[in-house]
Amino acid sequence: MTEPSAAAGILRKHRVAIGIMTALSPTLKQKLATPLQIGEVTVNSRVLQSPLSGVTDKVFRRLVRRYAPTSMMYTEMVHASGVCHVETLPKIMEVDPNEHPISIQLFDCRPDFLADAARKAVAEGADTIDLNMGCPVNKITRKGGGSSLLKDPAMAVKITRTVVDAVAVPVSVKTRIGWDDEHINAIEFARQLEDVGIDMLTLHGRTRAQGYTGAARWEWIRRVKDALSIPVIANGDIDSVEAAVRCLETTNADGVMCSRGTLGYPFLVGEIDYFLKTGDRLPAPTVIDRLLCAQEHLRLIADYKGYRGICQARKHMTWYVKGFAGAAELRESLCRIETVAEGEALLQGAITHLSECGETACLWESPTLTPLTLSGPISLPIRG
Numbered sequence: 001m002t003e004p005s006a007a008a009g010i011l012r013k014h015r016v017a018i019g020i021m022t023a024l025s026p027t028l029k030q031k032l033a034t035p036l037q038i039g040e041v042t043v044n045s046r047v048l049q050s051p052l053s054g055v056t057d058k059v060f061r062r063l064v065r066r067y068a069p070t071s072m073m074y075t076e077m078v079h080a081s082g083v084c085h086v087e088t089l090p091k092i093m094e095v096d097p098n099e100h101p102i103s104i105q106l107f108d109c110r111p112d113f114l115a116d117a118a119r120k121a122v123a124e125g126a127d128t129i130d131l132n133m134g135c136p137v138n139k140i141t142r143k144g145g146g147s148s149l150l151k152d153p154a155m156a157v158k159i160t161r162t163v164v165d166a167v168a169v170p171v172s173v174k175t176r177i178g179w180d181d182e183h184i185n186a187i188e189f190a191r192q193l194e195d196v197g198i199d200m201l202t203l204h205g206r207t208r209a210q211g212y213t214g215a216a217r218w219e220w221i222r223r224v225k226d227a228l229s230i231p232v233i234a235n236g237d238i239d240s241v242e243a244a245v246r247c248l249e250t251t252n253a254d255g256v257m258c259s260r261g262t263l264g265y266p267f268l269v270g271e272i273d274y275f276l277k278t279g280d281r282l283p284a285p286t287v288i289d290r291l292l293c294a295q296e297h298l299r300l301i302a303d304y305k306g307y308r309g310i311c312q313a314r315k316h317m318t319w320y321v322k323g324f325a326g327a328a329e330l331r332e333s334l335c336r337i338e339t340v341a342e343g344e345a346l347l348q349g350a351i352t353h354l355s356e357c358g359e360t361a362c363l364w365e366s367p368t369l370t371p372l373t374l375s376g377p378i379s380l381p382i383r384g
Contacts, residue, residue, distance in 0.1 A: 024279060028248055032276045036072075036231060036255055039170030039199035041127050043101050044070040046255035047244070047273040048202075048233060049262065051105040051130065051174075053077050054312065058096055059300045063293065064262065065099060067270025072101045077132050080108035080117035091305075095125040105174070107132035109144030111159045115166035122167050128199070129167055131160060133175040136208045147208035150179045153189055161196040170199035174235070174257075177220040180209035190224050190232075201228065202257050205236040212260070221251040233257050241281065244272045264319025266293065287324050288351055294320035295347045302340045310337065317343060324354060 024032070036043040049056065049064050051074035061073045076092045083093065083106075095102050104121035106129065108114050118129045133156055135146030142148075149156040164171045173193050178184030190201050203224055205216035216236025225232040234253035238244050239261030247256055262268045267285050274282050285293070294317055301309035301316070317334040321327050330350055337343040 024245060024276070025249060028245075029279070031254075032248070038072075038128055038172065038231065041101065041170050043072050045072065045273050046276055047269050048072045048255060048257040049074060049269050050235060050257045050259035051075060051077055051103075051132070052259060052263075054315075055263065057092070057301070057304070058094060058099070059297065059304050059309075060266065060316075061099060061102075062096075062300070063266040063297060064269050067267050068273045070101075071269050071273055072103060072128075073099065074130060075102070075104045077105050077107050077135065078117065078121070080106045080113040081110065083117040083120055084113050093121065093124055097125065100125075101127045103128040103130045103172070105130040105132050106163075107135065107140060107145040109149070109155060109159070111162035114159055115162045118163045118167045118171075122169055126169065128170045128172055129163060130202075131163060131171065131173045131198075133173055134204050134208075136176070136211050141208070147176050147179065150176065150185065150189060150208065151183070153185070153192055156189070157192050157196055160193050160198060164197040171197065172200040172202065173198050174202040174204070176204045176206055176208055177217060177224075178207045180207050183207075184220065186220055186224050187227050190228055194228050194230055198230065200231045200233065200254075202233040202235050205234070218247055218250045221247075221253055225252050225254075231255070235259060238272075239268070241272050241275045244276070264290070264294075264316065264322070266297075288354055290320050291347050291351050291354075295344055298343045298347075299340055310340065310343070313337075313343065317347070321347075321350070324350070326350065326353070 032046050036046050045068060047068065048071060049061065049068070053076050056074060056076050065071070065073060075095070078093050093104060095104070102125065104124065104126040106114055106117050106121065108117070114131070121129055132146055133149040135141070137146065140146035149159070160171065160173065175189065177186040184207065186203060190203070193201065201224070203221050205218050205221050206212070206214065218234065218236070221232065221234045231254035233255045234247050234251045235257040238247060238256045238258050244256045247253070256272065258269050258272065271282050274280070297316055298313045301313050305312065314335050314337060318331040321331050321334060330346060333346050334343060337346070
C-alpha cells in the first residue's frame with residue numbers, strides 16, 4: 001500500500017478533494033474583481049497560461065481555453081532569427097482567429113531580428129508580444145537568449161526598446177529573479193525594462209541556477225511588485241487554487257501564470273480563474289475525466305500534426321495518466337504508441353477498468369491491485 005505521506009502528496013497533486021477551503025482577503029478580492037490591463041489590451045482574467053516549449057500549441061491552448069475562455073494564452077517560445085530566415089511562418093507561431101487574447105513569445109539576443117519577428121507576430125494575430133528573458137535551458141542561454149540577458153541588462157534594454165518601438169501592441173517580458181544567488185538583480189532589471197516601455201512583467205521566483213528545483217521565492221516577486229507601476233504577474237509553483245491564493249497574498253501580484261501545473265491538467269487555469277472570480281471551487285475532474293481529456297488531446301494533436309503529433313502526444317499522455325492502479329504500466333505503453341487507435345485503446349481500457357471497479361477504489365498505484373484490461377478504441381465527440 002502507498003504510505004500515508006506519499007498518498008497525501010499524490011492527493012494534492014491530482015486535485016482530489018483536499019478538504020481545505022481557501023479564502024481571499026477582502027483587499028485581494030476587490031483587486032482581482034477588475035480586469036487585467038496590459039497597456040491598451042483588457043484581459044478579463046487574472047490567470048494566464050504560461051508559454052511552454054513543446055506544449056502550448058493550438059491544441060493544448062484550445063483545451064485550456066475551454067475551461068478558461070477569457071484568460072491570456074501564450075504560444076510556444078519562438079526563435080526570432082528562425083522566423084526572419086524563412087518565408088513561411090513556422091507552425092509554432094500559428095494563431096487561430098478565434099483564440100484571443102493571445103500573445104506570441106519571442107526569444108533572441110539580436111534586437112533587429114526580434115523587432116522583425118515581433119512585426120510578423122502582430123500580423124499573425126498576436127494581441128501582445130512577450131519577450132523571453134528567463135528560459136534557463138543551456139541551448140538558449142549559450143546563444144545569449146533567455147535568462148542570459150539577466151547578465152547583460154544593457155542588451156536587454158536595447159532589445160526591449162527596439163521591440164517596443166517596432167510594434168503598436170503591448171510588449172511584456174518574462175524573466176527570473178536573477179542568474180544565481182550571488183546575482184539577484186530582479187528589482188533593478190525590472191525597473192530598467194519598465195523605463196523603456198514594457199506594459200507588463202511576469203516574474204518566475206527562481207534564479208537561472210535553480211532551474212526548476214527548490215521553491216519559488218515569492219518574496220522577491222513582492223519586492224519587484226512594490227518597485228513597479230506596471231502589472232506584475234507571479235510565476236513559479238502555481239499548481240493549485242490554494243497555491244495561487246497563497247502566492248497572490250504573499251506577492252500582491254496582479255495575477256498568476258500557470259506553467260508545469262497544467263501538464264496533463266489543462267483544467268488548472270480555469271479552476272483558479274473561477275475561484276478568483278467567485279470565491280467558489282469547481283468540482284475537481286475525476287481520473288476518468290482526465291483520461292477522456294487525454295483521448296481528445298491525442299486525436300486533436302494527430303489531426304493537427306499527423307504522425308509528428310502522435311510522437312508529441314506520448315509525453316502528454318504520460319502526464320495525464322497518474323494516480324490509479326496500473327498507471328505506471330499504462331504510461332510505459334503510451335510512450336510507444338504509433339497510431340491514434342492504439343493510444344485510444346489503451347486509454348479506453350483504463351477508463352473501462354476504473355468504471356467497473358469504482359474509480360475511488362482504484363486511485364492509488366499499487367502492485368497488489370488488479371491490472372488493467374485493455375479494450376478497443378472508441379470515438380468521442382469533441383466537447384465544446
